[in-house]
Amino acid sequence: MTTLRSTLDTKGDSFAENRDAMLAKLAEIEAEHAKAIAGGGQKYVERHRKRGKLLARERIELLLDEDAPFLELSPLAAWGTDYHVGGSMVTGIGVVEGVECMIIASDPTVKGGAMNPSSLKKGFRAADIAAQNRLPTINLVESGGADLPAQKEIFIPGGRTFRDLTRSSAARVPTVALVFGNSTAGGAYLPGMSDYVVMVKERAKVFLGGPPLVKMATGEESDDESLGGAEMHARVSGLADFLAADERDAIRLGRGIIRRLNWHKQGPAPKPDYAGPRYAAEDLLGIVPTDLKVPFDPREVVARVVDDSDFDEFKPLYGTSLVTGWATVHGYPVGILANARGVLFSEESQKATQFIQLANQSDTPLIFLHNTTGYMVGKEYEQGGIIKHGAMMINAVSNSTVPHISVLMGASYGAGHYGMCGRAYDPRFLFAWPSAKSAVMGPQQLAGVLSIVARQAAASRGQEYDEEQDVAMRAMVEGRIEAESLPMFLSGMLYDDGIIDPRDTRTVLGLSLSAIHNGPVRGAERFGVFRM
Structure with missing residues (x-):
């Protein structure tokens, strides 16, 4: 017999202590995750809604098949930094028209969806997962581009975003962009390098340079719509493949694109009949x-x-x-x-x-x-x-x-x-x-190693070792390593x-x-x- 027999004492004191500690940790993590879900805060969420727009997670929910699971990835990106928890975007794997897709959604309530160093890394990780696992990618776009004060950390590595899109297409793994708002400057290449592009009428704005930049660079007078509006791109430039009447229509069109991909898994199917675990x-x-x-x-x-x-x-x-x-x-x-x-x-x-x-x-x-x-x-x-x-x-x-x-x-x-x-x-x-x-090792072990090295160094110099300083050093190192682990x-x-x-x-x-x-x-x- 290969069925495991549990000997876990679920009524014992140690089990109860471990369970209480785990639940306390889960509560801490849930509180931090709530910050990501809250977006940029009530003020910016209300402003977004007054414009008749859906939130990032609402767009994802409408995009997914009914009752389909969504495996959110890197929800605590940027935790411990000066940037908003979540990294101004939502990424994860969800089922759309029966196809597992990587979904990357800008959160426009956080600095207009601008990309910071953490969100850049989060996007890279999502792209890696999509490439390694052959997942079509759906980008739900509404972003002001780079968070300019952090441009030195974003501009040069950021080009990888567009490289990944073109490599995905070359590998015959489709990429879809649903553009709900701004996708400007370098961000214009996101729809520009996607296989399929849907833009929302009177909402989407896609251009390399906005009217002020065009005025400064060429002296030309222009407006958002004629320069990069959805209807212009659908009728004149050809960048938009589909013109959506509103956000829900864009999501409907996006689902239709996935439905027509004729997508098939290449790995073996799971066994059709299996039982769940025998233990809770x-x-x-x-x-x-x-x-x-x-x-x-x-x-x-x-x-x-x-x-x-x-x-x-x-x-x-x-x-x-x-x-x-x-x-x-x-x-x-x-x-x-x-x-x-x-x-x-x-x-x-x-x-x-x-x-x-x-x-x-x-x-x-x-x-x-x-x-x-x-x-x-x-x-x-x-x-x-x-x-x-x-x-x-x-x-x-x-x-x-x-x-x-x-x-x-x-x-x-x-x-x-x-x-x-x-x-x-x-x-x-x-x-x-x-x-x-x-x-690299446990906090006590690491602090102990540093203490031994310091003692040996003092001895080699013929100096007396400061025990009080050693105690303070060990406490400081243990605390820092514990926090960082x-x-x-x-x-x-x-x-x-x-x-x-x-x-x-x-x-x-x-x-x-x-x-x-x-x-x-x-x-x-x-x-x-x-x-x-």
Whole structure:
């Protein structure tokens, strides 16, 4: 039998403590997410509505199929910066006319939808996901272009936005622009480089230079409508393929474009019949300890995520700090690598390497469930080859071509973050639980290392070490590293694709796997040299 049997004590004190801590973290994240949903604030929302316009999320809701899910991405972009939480845009994957699409919507209530450095990175990440997973892109456009005070961080890298559009078209993955308002200056190239363009009559304005700039540059007198209005572009320039009567009509036309794409997924379909997990998703709130130094059994997570709680564990008696095995999620076959006791030893590294190779042989996507403090250090382990064995695992992750999805449940420190397919290793999606932390090492360890180095430096100079200063230094470093390793900080920097409620893990994985299968799923035919 490969059905997992849970031993989780859901009535115990530790479970209740873990659950309460997780719910408190979720409440904090929900409060920050509410800031993104609120847009630029009540004043600017009301001004937008008085103009007869829909909000960004209302446009998305009308665009999506009825009752279709929307997997919002990077909702906390810009958190911890001087810019508005959310990055003045909404991005995510939704189903339009039965087709999974990447949707990118400007939020005109935040500085007129102007692009800042965080929103630029958010748009880049959305474009990467669309390209990797072969998703048609729908841009809901109403933006004043670059946030000019930040132009030095936007102008040069910003050209990638238009490059990505043309590359998508060249890859035969359609791009659609629905223009509801301004799309000016460099932003004019967004509809200009899209495959299909819809503009709203008397609302859309698309030009390289507005009337004041034209007056300054050429002396020519012009007005918005004759220079770049929707009707002019539909009747004269030909930039607009469709002229919409209003916003709802533009969304109707956009849905019609997607309906006529004749779109087909290239990946294998999921199994038509599957059962849900045998254990409640609600239990996921109480599994991760409040102290991440305390290990937990990731099989308890797997049992509440995979179909029928059925998990065929691979090499269960070898390298037991890493759990590996096969399962299905919403009918899609997957391989799972999950940290059991934090540290990765040589045995775990070799086990992971073999498992990743096997997944590539069978064209099976991989899910990485993170709770690792990194690879083991010490004389015994260095002599035993931990570097070359860790390198084997990282080599396998780097050169694996089956899709990867990472979920940070607890700690994700040091090179263990790399071996478990952290952001730099291009997982198709990377999500974090509110309990997750990620850094070069734990705060206490990092502060301790700095203290040892400082003591040695003082001794080499023949100076007495200042113990009071050491205590203050360690407290300052621990506080800073702790703050910088928290999921909201990392999410604000776009180091994950969103912080998710643990109870939603199965749904999020299912939506991600479905998006992934828009493209082919093929394993690597060869790997780099493994140091044995």
